[in-house]
Amino acid sequence: MKKERRKFKLSPLGIYAVLAYSFLYLPLAVVIVFSFSPTKSIVGFSGFTTRWYIKLFNDEALIAALIHSLQVSLTAVSIAVVVGTSGAFFLVRANFPGKQLFRSLSQLPLILPGIILGIALLILFMNLGFELSMFSILMGHVCFTTPVIMFQVASRLQRLPRSFEYAAKDLGATPVKTFWYVTLPMIRTAIIGGALLAFTMSFDEIIITYFLTGTWTTLPVFIYGMMRFGLSPQVFAISTVVLTFAMVLIVLMAKFTAVREEL
Amino acid sequence: MKDKESKWQVELVGVTKIYKDTIAVNNSNIKIKAGEFFSLLGPSGCGKTTTLRIIAGLEEPDEGKVFLEGRDVTNVPAHRRNVNTVFQDYAIFPHMSVYDNVYFPLKMRKISKKEADPRIKRVLKLVNLEGFEKRYSSQVSGGQRQRVASARALVNEPRVLLLDEPLGALDFKLRVSMQKVLKDIQRNLNITFIYVTHDQTEAITMSDRIAVMSQGLIHQIGTPDEIYNNPATAFVASFIGxxxxxxxxxxxxxxxxxxxxxxxxxxxxxxxxxxxxxxxxxxxxxxxxxxxxxxxxxxxxxxxxxxxxxxxxxxxxxxxxxxxxxxxxxxxxxxxxxxxxxxxxxxxxxxxxxxxxxxxxxxxxxxxxxxx
CATH class of the missing domain: 2.40.50.100 (RNA polymerase II/Efflux pump adaptor protein, barrel-sandwich hybrid domain)
Structure with a gap:
């Protein structure tokens, strides 16, 4: 059997799409390409080198910032998973006056401009007498990652018929076992998807972190600091690393949060 | 203290359930004998499913008492009652295979998989689902899902099986053949069936006795013959036949x-x-x-x-x-x-x-x- 070949034709809509995507992705491509360029300027490209990457991995301060970032993001997301998931149950299952208002307010840390949340948290920590440290950054990250997971899990819970839980109870499962064997496996993909999204957001967050950072800093803030000495190919290199990492996470997340017909 | 012997398997005394401003179940009194095929029949919203859920323990009555074999179970939660339910949408756990779905109630009773295996095989044979053990609910047909739900509810050998419109989602031909399957299971295992349906033909052909309900009220309880030939109210007369x-x-x-x-x-x-x-x-x-x-x-x-x-x-x-x-x-x-x-x-x-x-x-x- 012959496979039918579709001829690629450039329609006006196609041209528009190419332009739009070029606008979005060309700068990223430039960053990737010039991270392998031996010259320090982005004008002109000759040869291929990995020396910026080698330099990168020998930069102890940068590696420390990367580890800090991982620490903050992983811890923040772990806390957000627990708080966000239980919050989602409360939002979907509990009935109380002002539920709609509560639902909107719970998304506020996500919608609010980072600068406002950053200043607000800074004022709070200053007044409480906390030193700016990993803890202050962590709290800031928990603030905006929790709503992400809560929203993902809540929308899954909303679509999940209660009859599965009724059936489990009817078949002899205690409330704890019902949650563990029936409810949790059915919302698992939403939790994982939400956590991956929250992690990507936390990993490259800069504004809130900038306000809450003392001497202890994360990778995005560190990169921002590097920029003060000009756009070095080393910045391109680290950006490429972060970009690749984020892409992997986003692909994974899309896989987990895709709406699947599960019934 | 030993519970007093009762000749009724299931007994509802003055059961009332009120949702916000509607009376879902209005002072229901029902007595069901062991081994009986008892139907709750009525149009949608008549309170038949709520009555079933009260018997299952998934809903608590606002007034009245529920007895199972003479024991007051009004405040006993669903997972500690010896009744099982076949739900209208079957509620087959999508993340478990057919086999694991049927194993679930036994697992909850801490019965090992090895010990449970012959029981699972027996009940799958009973509902004619041999060879489907490894399938998931998305890989079986509507009629097969119905049978998985039945097998899962039967594997615990409950004294009473509650069925909430179990054939409502099936097409006519399949419904008729499944009616026969369910009736055979009920007769062979000699367990009490409480069957919720809005289909009067189904209720009349399958039941030993029927309770006809409308707007939360039981209009008549009787054999299909009594209900058909001596309807107690104009509603029963108009609803049946x-x-x-x-x-x-x-x-x-x-x-x-x-x-x-x-x-x-x-x-x-x-x-x-x-x-x-x-x-x-x-x-x-x-x-x-x-x-x-x-x-x-x-x-x-x-x-x-x-x-x-x-x-x-x-x-x-x-x-x-x-x-x-x-x-x-x-x-x-x-x-x-x-x-x-x-x-x-x-x-x-x-x-x-x-x-x-x-x-x-x-x-x-x-x-x-x-x-x-």
Whole structure:
């Protein structure tokens, strides 16, 4: 059997799409390409080198910032998973006056401009007498990652018929076992998807972190600091690393949060 | 303390459930014998599913008590009651295989997979699902899902199986064959079935006894025969089977077992049921179409003149509508008996036996099912 070949034709809509995507992705491509360029300027490209990457991995301060970032993001997301998931149950299952208002307010840390949340948290920590440290950054990250997971899990819970839980109870499962064997496996993909999204957001967050950072800093803030000495190919290199990492996470997340017909 | 012996497997005493501003179940009293096939029948929203959920323990009654084998279980949660439910949407756990779904209730009782295996195999054989163990619910058909739900509910060997419209999602042919499967299972295992349905044919063909419900109220509990031939209220009469209803006034009460009702100046003789009916009361007269004879050959106590208005061929019989004044009476006539030369407009005699005609107070008209 012959496979039918579709001829690629450039329609006006196609041209528009190419332009739009070029606008979005060309700068990223430039960053990737010039991270392998031996010259320090982005004008002109000759040869291929990995020396910026080698330099990168020998930069102890940068590696420390990367580890800090991982620490903050992983811890923040772990806390957000627990708080966000239980919050989602409360939002979907509990009935109380002002539920709609509560639902909107719970998304506020996500919608609010980072600068406002950053200043607000800074004022709070200053007044409480906390030193700016990993803890202050962590709290800031928990603030905006929790709503992400809560929203993902809540929308899954909303679509999940209660009859599965009724059936489990009817078949002899205690409330704890019902949650563990029936409810949790059915919302698992939403939790994982939400956590991956929250992690990507936390990993490259800069504004809130900038306000809450003392001497202890994360990778995005560190990169921002590097920029003060000009756009070095080393910045391109680290950006490429972060970009690749984020892409992997986003692909994974899309896989987990895709709406699947599960019934 | 030992619970007192009870001859009732399931007993509801004065059970009432109120949601916000509607009474879902209104002072229900039901007694069900062990091994009985008992149906809760009624239109949607009549409270039959709520009643079932109260028996399952998934819903707590606002008033009244629930007894299982004489034991008061009103406050016992669902997972500690020896009853299992087949849900309307089956609720097959999508993340478990057919086998693991059936193992689930045994796992909850801390029975090892090794020990459970013969029981799971036996129950899967019972519902004819051998070879489907490794499939997931998305990989089996509607009828098979129904059987997975049944197997899962039966594997614990419950004393009572609750079924909430278990065949509602299936097409007609499959429904009929599954009715037989369920009835066989019930008979072979000799367990009590409490079966919720809105399908009167299903209830009549399968049940030992039926409770007919409407708007939270139980109108009648009885055998299918009693429900069909002696409906207690106009609602039951209108909900079960086909029925002619005529409005009239009580003209005379000639004897303790008959009432004469005047309908459009024609006198209709009716059976005097135990309802308190007195002279000049407004009443509803009800006659089943198959009890109405057109141009009867045998002598009937009650014959009136009418005009044929419509003749509809229905396969094995004819539905013949006869009119007198503004009243219409439908009759079902067997194909072999019907005189095919009859045409609409012909004058005919229609008749019936007074034992086949029931009267209800006119006040019951508001509860009736209206098919317009």
């Amino acid at each position: 086909e029925m002619n209803f005529l409005e009239g006034l009580v003209a005379s009460i000639p004897s303790s077992d008959t009432v004469e009702v005047s309908v459009s100046n024609k006198n209709i003789l009716c059976k005097n049921s135990d309802q308190k009916i007195s002279l000049n009361d407004g009443v509803l007269v009800s006659i089943r179409p198959e009890k109405v004879h057109v141009n009867p050959l045998q002598s009937l106590k009650n014959v009136i003149e009418a005009e044929l208005s419509r003749i509809v061929f229905k396969g094995n019989n004819f539905e013949v509508t006869a009119k007198f004044d503004k009243c219409e009476v439908r009759s079902l006539v067997d194909y072999k008996v019907w005189d095919k030369s009859q045409k609409a407009g012909n004058r005919v005699k229609i008749g019936w036996n007074p034992e086949d005609v029931q009267v209800f107070p006119i006040s019951m008209k508001k509860d009736m099912i209206q098919y317009e």
